[in-house]
Amino acid sequence: MDSNNTIAEKDVKGGYHFNGNFKNADDLSHALAGLAGKYQDLVKTEKALVLDIFEEVFNHKEFTGRSGTFYGYEGLGSIYWHMVSKHLLAVQETCLRAENEGADKEALAKLNVHFHEIFEGIGVHKSPEVYGAFPVTPYSHTPFNKGAQQPGMTGQVKEDILSRFGELGICIKEGKLHFEPTLLQKEEFLTVEKKVFFFDVQGKKHETMVGKNALFFTICSVPVVYEMAEMEGIEVVDDKGVSKAYNQTCLPAEDSANLFKRNGKITAIKVKIKL
Numbered sequence: 001m002d003s004n005n006t007i008a009e010k011d012v013k014g015g016y017h018f019n020g021n022f023k024n025a026d027d028l029s030h031a032l033a034g035l036a037g038k039y040q041d042l043v044k045t046e047k048a049l050v051l052d053i054f055e056e057v058f059n060h061k062e063f064t065g066r067s068g069t070f071y072g073y074e075g076l077g078s079i080y081w082h083m084v085s086k087h088l089l090a091v092q093e094t095c096l097r098a099e100n101e102g103a104d105k106e107a108l109a110k111l112n113v114h115f116h117e118i119f120e121g122i123g124v125h126k127s128p129e130v131y132g133a134f135p136v137t138p139y140s141h142t143p144f145n146k147g148a149q150q151p152g153m154t155g156q157v158k159e160d161i162l163s164r165f166g167e168l169g170i171c172i173k174e175g176k177l178h179f180e181p182t183l184l185q186k187e188e189f190l191t192v193e194k195k196v197f198f199f200d201v202q203g204k205k206h207e208t209m210v211g212k213n214a215l216f217f218t219i220c221s222v223p224v225v226y227e228m229a230e231m232e233g234i235e236v237v238d239d240k241g242v243s244k245a246y247n248q249t250c251l252p253a254e255d256s257a258n259l260f261k262r263n264g265k266i267t268a269i270k271v272k273i274k275l
Contacts, residue, residue, distance in 0.1 A: 004039075007033055018054060028054050040146070085159035088118045091184065092166045099182050112183060122160065163266050168217060168226075177219075177259060178250040179234070179271045181226070184274055189215050189228060198223050201262045222266050229272035237268040249273065 007028070008016050022028050028051060032043050056199045095111045103111075119125075167188075169181030190212055197207050201221040208223065210216045215226040236255055246252065249271065251259065258265040 004035075006035060018057070018137045022054075025051050025054055025111075063209075082156040082159075084118065084121050085156045085163070088115070088122070089163045089166070091115050092163050093120055095183060096166065096171075099180075102163060108182075110178050115183060116185070119163075122235045170219060172256075173250070175253050175256060176250045177256040179224075179273070181273055181275075183213075184273075184275065186228070189213050189226070200267070201264050222259055222269060224271065226271050226273055228275055230274065231272060232274055233272045235270040235272075236266060237270075239265050239267055241267075 006019065008018050010016055014225060018028070019031065022031070029047070032047050032050065035043055077239065090110070092115055095108070095115055098108055098111055167181065167183045169179050169184065171178045171180060190210060193209055193211050194211050195207055196216050197205060198216075198218050199205055199221060206223075208216075210225060211227075213228045217224055232247070232249050234249060234251065236244045236246070238244070244255075250256075251269070259269075
């Protein structure tokens with residue numbers, strides 16, 4: 001073995017992969033032709049087999065997508081924005097898995113940097129000048145000749161929602177709701193007090209003030225406020241206005257169950273976190 005990875009390479013689990021730069025069988029064919037010296041005899045005898053394996057693996061002829069029915073705004077560019085969000089979610093899952101498996105701090109820091117770099121590539125962070133139109137308009141519903149004509153939002157939005165909740169550190173372990181925002185950045189917190197609106201489990205509209213250095217969201221129609229603090233902890237308010245405090249970042253099983261049931265017994269949660 002001379003570690004030549006022009007055609008394929010071995011991954012850490014022992015699996016083999018074709019060169020990721022190959023777009024089609026022609027690329028593979030050119031690469032095989034470019035192999036020199038001792039590989040030439042192998043190329044002559046095995047080229048057809050290698051090409052057959054390549055086509056069997058990728059089955060390109062079956063992946064025509066909607067290429068036969070593109071409607072003006074559709075095309076490879078339409079897929080791109082959705083794929084960025086898919087990539088973001090996959091990297092986030094890797095970050096969270098590394099955290100759970102006890103990866104060292106340096107590795108975690110590098111993974112987190114990659115996550116936020118990808119996040120900056122999402123359209124919502126682009127100016128209209130760069131994007132070509134207002135970035136959060138669902139262009140698949142605009143006239144044929146308008147805007148950036150990128151319809152990826154309808155498919156993209158689910159990955160973006162999942163990744164945002166991942167940033168908030170929302171996870172469930174053994175029936176308990178945990179708040180572990182290891183990917184959350186300080187820039188997400190308010191710099192001034194702000195009024196926000198939300199709907200409770202009965203669908204009733206409420207308003208509340210969220211203070212500086214805080215962040216607001218809801219889960220199961222219950223308002224949650226994150227506050228930056230020196231010590232971690234949770235404060236839970238029940239339907240009688242009584243508060244319970246815990247020196248931890250997860251809800252006890254009973255409180256978690258009430259939250260998931262949306263029975264109205266939990267009316268607010270305040271989480272103190274260290275960033």
